[in-house]
Amino acid sequence: MENFIAYNPVHLHFGKDVVNDLGQTVRQYGTKVLLTYGRGSVKKYGYYDQVMTQLKAAGLEVFEYAGIKPNPVVEDVGKAAALGREKGVEVIVALGGGSVIDSSKIIALSMATGMDPWEIMTYKVNPQKTIPLINILTLAATGTEMNAAAVVQNHKTGKKLGFVHPLNYPKDAFLDPQYTATVPADYTAYGIVDLIAHALEAYFGEGEPPVIDRITFAIIKDAIRWAPLLMQDLANYELRANIMLDATLALNGLTMYGKKNGDWGVHTMGHELSLLYDTAHGATLSIAYPAWLKLKKEDISARIRTLGRGVFGVNTADETIQAFADFFTSIGAPVSLKEIGLDESNRQEIIEQFHKNEVSGMHHRLSRQDHVKLVELMG
Amino acid sequence: MENFIAYNPVHLHFGKDVVNDLGQTVRQYGTKVLLTYGRGSVKKYGYYDQVMTQLKAAGLEVFEYAGIKPNPVVEDVGKAAALGREKGVEVIVALGGGSVIDSSKIIALSMATGMDPWEIMTYKVNPQKTIPLINILTLAATGTEMNAAAVVQNHKTGKKLGFVHPLNYPKDAFLDPQYTATVPADYTAYGIVDLIAHALEAYFGEGEPPVIDRITFAIIKDAIRWAPLLMQDLANYELRANIMLDATLALNGLTMYGKKNGDWGVHTMGHELSLLYDTAHGATLSIAYPAWLKLKKEDISARIRTLGRGVFGVNTADETIQAFADFFTSIGAPVSLKEIGLDESNRQEIIEQFHKNEVSGMHHRLSRQDHVKLVELMG
Numbered sequence: 001m002e003n004f005i006a007y008n009p010v011h012l013h014f015g016k017d018v019v020n021d022l023g024q025t026v027r028q029y030g031t032k033v034l035l036t037y038g039r040g041s042v043k044k045y046g047y048y049d050q051v052m053t054q055l056k057a058a059g060l061e062v063f064e065y066a067g068i069k070p071n072p073v074v075e076d077v078g079k080a081a082a083l084g085r086e087k088g089v090e091v092i093v094a095l096g097g098g099s100v101i102d103s104s105k106i107i108a109l110s111m112a113t114g115m116d117p118w119e120i121m122t123y124k125v126n127p128q129k130t131i132p133l134i135n136i137l138t139l140a141a142t143g144t145e146m147n148a149a150a151v152v153q154n155h156k157t158g159k160k161l162g163f164v165h166p167l168n169y170p171k172d173a174f175l176d177p178q179y180t181a182t183v184p185a186d187y188t189a190y191g192i193v194d195l196i197a198h199a200l201e202a203y204f205g206e207g208e209p210p211v212i213d214r215i216t217f218a219i220i221k222d223a224i225r226w227a228p229l230l231m232q233d234l235a236n237y238e239l240r241a242n243i244m245l246d247a248t249l250a251l252n253g254l255t256m257y258g259k260k261n262g263d264w265g266v267h268t269m270g271h272e273l274s275l276l277y278d279t280a281h282g283a284t285l286s287i288a289y290p291a292w293l294k295l296k297k298e299d300i301s302a303r304i305r306t307l308g309r310g311v312f313g314v315n316t317a318d319e320t321i322q323a324f325a326d327f328f329t330s331i332g333a334p335v336s337l338k339e340i341g342l343d344e345s346n347r348q349e350i351i352e353q354f355h356k357n358e359v360s361g362m363h364h365r366l367s368r369q370d371h372v373k374l375v376e377l378m379g
Numbered sequence: 380m381e382n383f384i385a386y387n388p389v390h391l392h393f394g395k396d397v398v399n400d401l402g403q404t405v406r407q408y409g410t411k412v413l414l415t416y417g418r419g420s421v422k423k424y425g426y427y428d429q430v431m432t433q434l435k436a437a438g439l440e441v442f443e444y445a446g447i448k449p450n451p452v453v454e455d456v457g458k459a460a461a462l463g464r465e466k467g468v469e470v471i472v473a474l475g476g477g478s479v480i481d482s483s484k485i486i487a488l489s490m491a492t493g494m495d496p497w498e499i500m501t502y503k504v505n506p507q508k509t510i511p512l513i514n515i516l517t518l519a520a521t522g523t524e525m526n527a528a529a530v531v532q533n534h535k536t537g538k539k540l541g542f543v544h545p546l547n548y549p550k551d552a553f554l555d556p557q558y559t560a561t562v563p564a565d566y567t568a569y570g571i572v573d574l575i576a577h578a579l580e581a582y583f584g585e586g587e588p589p590v591i592d593r594i595t596f597a598i599i600k601d602a603i604r605w606a607p608l609l610m611q612d613l614a615n616y617e618l619r620a621n622i623m624l625d626a627t628l629a630l631n632g633l634t635m636y637g638k639k640n641g642d643w644g645v646h647t648m649g650h651e652l653s654l655l656y657d658t659a660h661g662a663t664l665s666i667a668y669p670a671w672l673k674l675k676k677e678d679i680s681a682r683i684r685t686l687g688r689g690v691f692g693v694n695t696a697d698e699t700i701q702a703f704a705d706f707f708t709s710i711g712a713p714v715s716l717k718e719i720g721l722d723e724s725n726r727q728e729i730i731e732q733f734h735k736n737e738v739s740g741m742h743h744r745l746s747r748q749d750h751v752k753l754v755e756l757m758g
Contacts, residue, residue: 001393001617004391012383014382014383210601214597214598215594219594225589245380246590249590254633258624
């Protein structure tokens with residue numbers, strides 16, 4: 001087994017109506033709050049009102065930054081940090097999915113240090129402090145609610161980057177499955193793809209700790225077990241709860257015990273597709289993962305077969321890849337570029353983008369030749 | 380799914396030679412150290428020297444409390460706390476297994492507050508602060524290295540009690556499988572029984588979160604997969620590493636996600652047997668679990684069958700119980716009172732002890748009639 005260090009200090013509050021404890025939780029960290037959220041759905045479905053009621057009842061002064069986009073951009077991070085500094089904010093409450101929470105992690109660092117958000121994201125500066133961050137999750141997908149990672153994009157530099165830092169851990173995460181009951185079918189499916197992709201990125205990293213392989217398969221199998229039922233019954237609490245917990249477990253550090261790194265090659269491809277076409281993150285992954293598995297199927301055949309046996313009870317690499325693709329298709333996630341409206345005329349620009357931003361995994365390096373093959377395999 | 384709160388701030392350092400980072404880690408918390416350990420094996424096998432070398436190289440002043448017993452007693456806790464207070468100790472380093480680390484958690488609370496250790500254990504006082512605790516684990520078994528629980532016994536009052544408190548979380552846990560390579564066969568087996576019993580206590584608690592059931596089975600299956608190989612090859616690093624990680628995962632909070640409580644009825648029985656006969660903790664559990672499963676097999680037949688399918692691929696409650704008993708036997712752990720030298724003449728005193736200390740689970744309550752049946756089922 002590879003040596004590892006594990007640490008995750010997030011307080012996870014999971015279940016029905018846990019947001020009732022939000023006010024007293026936030027109050028531990030200060031009275032001036034910056035509430036961050038996206039573009040309106042939290043108001044439409046009443047989550048904003050519930051959160052605001054809690055914050056007001058606790059006597060907190062609330063400033064707001066709204067409008068964070070699904071593929072979050074660094075401009076919003078900068079503006080929100082400036083607002084927070086101006087108002088003397090002491091604690092951030094992020095209400096939303098991955099984009100809102102990821103942005104809020106960098107807002108917190110920028111607010112506490114005065115550093116430029118993109119200089120933080122590109123490791124040009126080294127923040128030593130942050131502002132406490134509390135989140136209320138509205139989308140089961142990225143795992144950001146309980147980890148130290150943040151992904152933000154910058155259209156000026158044409159990059160979508162991830163930034164991992166121990167200061168990024170939220171203090172508290174409030175996960176009420178009811179807050180995900182209104183997520184539409186497509187984003188529900190993309191969230192499920194995303195969580196499975198996280199488990200796979202860990203699995204294909206360096207190191208094969210047996211119990212962690214088993215646990216990783218447990219998470220993937222659980223998601224695959226409940227996903228089709230959830231797609232038929234989107235407001236079902238138990239099904240939402242199962243998927244929400246799967247998503248958190250898939251990227252809270254657990255699947256990385258006993259490993260040197262994850263791979264993340266497929267995520268780097270997905271980020272480039274999002275940058276080029278503003279494609280939803282999960283949709284890029286259901287396209288890219290089968291292609292990557294096909295590319296690697298000779299190279300790491302045994303590892304893919306172990307996965308197939310553990311998750312689907314199949315025996316070959318081909319069957320494993322087909323089973324994942326069939327599953328993605330069954331929940332309505334695209335498995336080819338064609339399905340998102342792209343065709344052969346787009347191939348060259350995707351290949352160029354992969355070249356330019358040096359798309360690669362940490363464990364399984366990808367060459368420029370691989371880029372060409374991968375885009376072809378994405379159909 | 381049941382609502383739950385999860386929180387575990389322990390820094391886990393896992394792998395070969397991780398103790399090389401001990402000195403700088405301890406130094407973050409202070410320079411006056413109390414080193415606690417047991418009755419000599421850490422000196423015999425060189426672990427004491429390695430730890431001391433690290434602490435000295437970091438320029439730390441080290442006081443020592445040695446002689447903590449395998450079933451730890453409250454007298455040692457009181458004496459060590461008094462020594463620590465006298466010397467102005469700032470941080471405790473516990474080198475050992477469950478007994479040393481559990482004792483050290485209460486030593487830390489008593490040292491920081493001046494409170495009597497048994498008053499802490501019996502919840503008569505409510506400590507609000509503690510001293511930082513760092514542990515170096517030498518036995519894969521109890522999970523205490525990464526959790527907030529401590530078990531200590533008091534022969535004067537005839538009780539062995541557990542005390543759970545957020546202040547009990549160690550700051551750092553150093554788990555080098557090499558430090559467990561010298562554990563003899565019997566205690567290696569008892570540790571494996573203990574970790575499986577922890578997973579089972581969680582499984583039989585209130586709440587049946589599907590992914591956590593799967594993860595619990597993954598941990599148990601992994602232990603059962605590697606245990607027989609380890610029993611034949613006690614110094615094998617990879618096998619020790621697998622079991623060590625299984626033991627930590629079995630009781631670091633993960634198996635309690637989505638649950639209201641664990642059961643812990645079998646552990647309460649085991650504690651009484653240890654009190655009466657000083658039987659090793661793991662040995663009491665391999666005797667008590669099959670008996671408890673037999674007692675409950677009609678009552679919670681479906682739950683036992685789900686376990687059997689998930690862990691052993693068997694279909695009935697009887698087969699499940701037999702499979703666990705056979706496994707315990709295969710690694711040399713006793714599954715009857717007879718095997719630890721007790722017979723029918725002891726039954727009445729065990730029953731009385733169960734009555735007196737109200738042996739019961741938190742989810743599955745045990746009656747006085749159950750006590751009688753259980754002792755009979757322990758053969």
